[in-house]
Amino acid sequence: MTKSSTALGAFKTILFAGCGIAALSTAAFAEKIVISNWDGYMPPDLLENFTKETGIEVDMAVHGTNEEIMGKVVASGGRGYDVLFVSSPFAEALNNLGLAATLDHAKIPNLSNLVDEATQLAHDPGNTYSVPYTWGTTGLCYRSDQMDAPTSWNDLLKPSDDLKGQTTMLSTDRWMMGAAALALGKSVNDTSDETLAEEKELLVATKPTLLAFDDTTFYLKLVSGEAKMVQAWDGWCNYGIGENAEIKYVIPSEGSDLWVDSILVTKASEHKEAAEAFINYMLRVDVGTWVAENILYKVPNGAAMAALDPSLFETFPNMAMKPAELLAFEQLRDLGKGQKAFARTVTEVMAAK
Incomplete structure (x- = not known):
């Protein structure tokens, strides 16, 4: 989907002080940037409004997974893209491959809206090449009217007989394997042969007990009663809670x-100043509040979180988690040379009967 408007041709120097948009050069107003994001991951009118306020046109590509956009960017060397929304391990990998640009913080004044913890993320301390957009946890989402509260990952991986056939797991590699790693007391970034073998054994044994591997409709299975407990990202569990308070x-x-979803500028971008203006726009308070209220993910934009109606935290308690609590958990990282063995293990788990 593309949103655009006529670029401003006359020479102007504009400072959008109220929106926190830094003054841009005349050349920036004639530019068009290409971004790639997940569908529905920002306000529907954002691109149109951004163009109206800056004159910068935007073409948007949609990717379904991190792996999809990663493959395209690596194949092209980043050419054809200016701004990418990816999860932090993929942002880190792109930087390690020399495909992420170093950000000019002077061009992104709305970085001041981020909480301090958002500048201390393990994959990019100081936000050198990436800016966190949303962040959160992965846990268990369950029907409290149909079962006791789970306390361990083993409640999912080694379910009681009355739960068998009524649970789901995420099939996305890092989170499926992450559940096993946490249950075994291992690092979610451990790619040693011993750990991968233990995780494989546990997950292969779990497979027959599952209703399904499900990354998109698991919360609906809870709402309908088809499932009693699912592995879930916190925001997606909130979708179910919004449908049924017993979840x-x-x-x-x-x-x-x-987990941290981040925004970066490609090193191949020929419109870096305009791309940084776009990131700055994404860090506005009103954008952050829209994301929290509509996607139901926590945002590292402290000013946006402070502006939320307190009733949101009452309905969705996990939204009230403090940044320091989030940073107490291990962040998913680029697996580097260990990625090959990790991917092979995932393939073997999914192929097992």
Whole structure:
């Protein structure tokens, strides 16, 4: 989907002080940037409004998964894209491959809206090449009217007989394997042969007990009663809670991963100043509040979180989690050379009968 408007041709120097948009050069107003994001991951009128306020046109590509956009960017060397929305391990991988640009913080004054913890993320301390957009945890989402509150990842991986056939797991590699890693007391970034073998054995044994691997409709299975407990990202569990107040979210005693969805500028971008203006726009308070209220994910934009109606936290308790609590969990990282063995293990788990 493309949103655009006529670029401003006359020479102007504009400072959008109220929106926190830094003054841009005349050349920036004639530019068009290409972004790639997940569908529905920002306000529907954002691109149109951004163009109206800056004159910068935007073409948007939609990717379904991190792996999809990663493959395209690596194949093209980043050419054809200016701004990418990816999860932090993929942002880190792109930087390690030399495909992410170093950000000019002077061009992104709305970085001041971020909480301090958002500048301390393990994959990019100081936000050198990426800016966190949303963040959260992965846990267990369950029907409190049909079962007792789960306390361990093993409640999912080694379910009681009355739960067999009524649970789902995420099939996305890092989170499926992450559940096993946490249950075993291992790092979610451990790619040693011993750990991968233990995780494989546990997950292969779990497969026959599952209703399904499901990354998109698991909360609906809870709402309908088809499932009693599912592995879930906190925001997606909130979708279910919004449909049925008997649905609850819990982080097992072994903990969670810390996932972070980030924004970066490609090193190949020929419109870096305009791309940084776009990131600055994404860090506005009103954008952050829209994301929290509509996507139901926590945002590292402290000013936006402070502007939320307190009733949101009452309805969705996991939204009230403090940044320091989030950083207590291990962040998903780029697996580097360990990625090959990790991917092979995932393939073997999914192929097992």
